[in-house]
Amino acid sequence: IQLTQSPSSLSASVGDRVTITCRASQGISNYLAWYQQKPGEAPNLLIYGASTLQSGVPSRFSGSGFGTDFTLTINSLQPEDFATYYCQQFNNYPRTFGQGTKVEIK
Amino acid sequence: QVQLVQSGSELKKPGASVKVSCKASGYTFTTKPINWVRQAPGQGLEWMGSINTNTENPSYAQGFTGRFVFSLDTSVSTAYLEIINLEAEDTAVYYCARETRWDLQDRFDSWGQGTLVTVSS
Numbered sequence: 001i002q003l004t005q006s007p008s009s010l011s012a013s014v015g016d017r018v019t020i021t022c023r024a025s026q027g028i029s030n031y032l033a034w035y036q037q038k039p040g041e042a043p044n045l046l047i048y049g050a051s052t053l054q055s056g057v058p059s060r061f062s063g064s065g066f067g068t069d070f071t072l073t074i075n076s077l078q079p080e081d082f083a084t085y086y087c088q089q090f091n092n093y094p095r096t097f098g099q100g101t102k103v104e105i106k
Numbered sequence: 107q108v109q110l111v112q113s114g115s116e117l118k119k120p121g122a123s124v125k126v127s128c129k130a131s132g133y134t135f136t137t138k139p140i141n142w143v144r145q146a147p148g149q150g151l152e153w154m155g156s157i158n159t160n161t162e163n164p165s166y167a168q169g170f171t172g173r174f175v176f177s178l179d180t181s182v183s184t185a186y187l188e189i190i191n192l193e194a195e196d197t198a199v200y201y202c203a204r205e206t207r208w209d210l211q212d213r214f215d216s217w218g219q220g221t222l223v224t225v226s227s
Contacts, residue, residue, distance in 0.1 A: 033213045035151075042201055042220050043143075043151065048213035086151055090212040094167040095141070097151040 001025055003087050005098035011106040018074040020101045022087035027067045031090040034063055034072045037100075038083045046085075047072065077103075108132040110202055112218035118192050118225050126221045128185040128202030135183035136160045139205045141214060142176065142187050146198045156205065157185060192225045199223075 002025040012018050022032065030050035035043035045054045047063035050070055060075040074081055082105050087098040113127040128140060142154040155166040157176040164176040175188040189196055200221050203214035 031211070035214075037151075042217035043203075043214070044217070045213055045215050048215075049209075049211040052211065054213075054215065088151075088153075088214070093165065095153040095156075097153065100150045 001028060001089055001091060001096055003089055003096055003098035005085075005087060005101045007101060008099065009102040009104060011104050012077050013106045014077055014079055016077045016106075018077055018081075018103060020072045020085055020103075022065075022070040022072070022098050024068045024070070024089060024091075028089045028091035030066050032063075032065065032070050033088045033090065034061075035086045035088065036081075036083045037086065043086065074103075079105075108204065108216045110204060110216055110218035112200075112202060112221045115222040116224070118223065119227055120192055120194060120225055122192050122225075123188060123190045124192060124223055126187045126189075126200050126202075126223065128187070128218050130183045130185070130204065133204075136180055138207075140176075140178075140185040141203045141205050142174075143201045143203055143214075144198045145201065145220075146195075149198075151201075154187075154200075159185070189223070192223075194225050196223060197225045 004023045006021045032050045034047040037043040046057050051063045062073045064071050084100045084102045086100050109131045111129045116124050136159045139156045141156040144152045154170045157164045173190045177186045202218040204216040206215045
């Protein structure tokens with residue numbers, strides 16, 4: 001299963017609402033997770049089951065979708081949210097990742 | 107709290123081998139699989155495979171068979187990634203990640219800090 005994220009990068013300002021899309025090459029139900037990775041750090045789990053917020057993750061992050069189309073939304077972008085975001089599917093093996101979306105400061 | 111602590115950076119020559127460790131703490135090691143993820147310089151995340159910490163059965167992604175070996179020492183709650191006959195293209199940061207399943211949903215909910223392996227003559 002291939003995961004295609006769009007856009008590959010985006011520029012946004014603090015306070016903006018940001019939406020990142022992940023499209024699967026075939027249906028994966030809701031077996032999708034989102035991660036945030038900052039430079040020099042390990043990825044950090046944000047959302048699993050397409051829409052369940054991981055404990056400790058701020059509520060400005062939300063996820064939606066089912067089947068082949070999924071969305072990660074960041075409401076009111078904060079300075080610490082500038083990072084690269086990856087989706088990952090758990091419908092089957094291999095556990096593929098999307099290619100990443102880099103969120104940069106405008 | 108749950109922690110995965112990996113071994114330090116390695117500089118190796120082509121043809122050599124390297125063994126990266128991932129020590130788990132804060133939970134019962136044999137209850138959750140350990141996955142390995144590669145990130146080449148400036149690139150995205152690539153799933154290499156996983157090892158069942160209960161059965162010690164490994165599963166490798168395509169492209170990671172033959173020279174890559176996953177193993178465990180459950181007595182010290184540690185997973186290992188060994189790469190044999192290193193090539194320059196193996197230069198990357200390697201992460202271990204714990205996989206949790208709850209309510210039929212899987213995710214990588216805890217990650218090691220990453221180990222940079224540099225292969226250069």
